[in-house]
Amino acid sequence: MSLGQDLAPHLPFLRRYARALTGSQQHGDNYVRATLQAIVAAPDDFPREVDARVGLYRMFQGIWASTNLDQDENDGVGGGDIASARLARITPRSRQALLLTAMEGFTSEDAGYLMETDAAEVDDLVSEALSEIERQTHADVLIIEDEPIIAMDLETIVRDLGHNVTGVAVTRDEAVAQAIAQRPGLVLADIQLADDSSGIDAVKDILAEFAVPVIFITAFPERLLTGERPEPTFLITKPFQRSTVKAAISQALFFDSATVPA
Incomplete structure (x- = not known):
């Protein structure tokens, strides 16, 4: 080979x-x-x-x-x-x-x-x-995930890190509505949602309203890491470890909160 x-x-x-x-x-x-x-x-x-x-x-x-x-x-x-x-x-x-x-x-x-x-x-x-x-500013986090056990696991991890969960959405429309109602500082998004809608489409709709860092969660990361089209910057592979989620969240918030000194 x-x-x-x-x-x-x-x-x-x-x-x-x-x-x-x-x-x-x-x-x-x-x-x-x-x-x-x-x-x-x-x-x-x-x-x-x-x-x-x-x-x-x-x-x-x-x-x-x-x-x-x-x-x-x-x-x-x-x-x-x-x-x-x-x-x-x-x-x-x-x-x-x-x-x-x-x-x-x-x-x-x-x-x-x-x-x-x-x-x-x-x-x-x-x-x-x-x-x-530990010294990072805490954020409001929207979770877009249709699997209840995974959603609860993510919610626990997010809260244990000191962040607030604004809501858990299971469909595209629900995700967009929740994001507009209470603007999050971070979005964790599954790819395939409960009504066969797409977490990617939900995120696109949210980003059309305002800028927010996003971490995608998928069992098939290679499909979103080809380098051939606009793709996620931050991505977690299912099944995930707590340490992986923690690292991804910290990086996404780090880059979002960084500003250029005057």
Whole structure:
């Protein structure tokens, strides 16, 4: 099997990580594209001593660490001054460690390899990121989910994080009505809803009324991580872990609340 075939199944999840790390589909996908270009240009540099997924993320981490985020946005990778201001709000390495372990499921040892450090430092960085999360401003959260057990689980996680749940909607129309009645600061949205309507359409309707960060929840993340069309920046895979939801919520709110200093 070729290297390209080995890497293909892992690309959707690298896009998820890159988007969560940058807070943008465009910038995240640009970093993934740059990573693939680097692999094609120098295939012998790809780490063969580890499995394909770990090697792919290691190549990405190298691109991320070596790129100057203050460069002009037109260069296709850099996020410009706005992204730089946002990234300054929390130690970048602590967020990387949290996302690699909580969202991408790497062990502390593997995350240490990816970040060129050891497992002990990864654990310290994750603790640092979690401390930053505790200091985040609490938000009103709308949950769009038609499965009662999953909805209750999400509601418990959201409330345990100190956020308020404005409501739980099970259809597109109900979601839009609740969002307009009590504007949320964050939306958690399933893809397939009770009346066969779409959570994606519900979110589009809400975003037509006002801007709000959104985290999509789906059992088929690869369908929304192709990089070929407008797609979610933040995405949670079903079945999910509490730590994954926590990391995604913290990242979405972090980028939404960040502003450029005067």
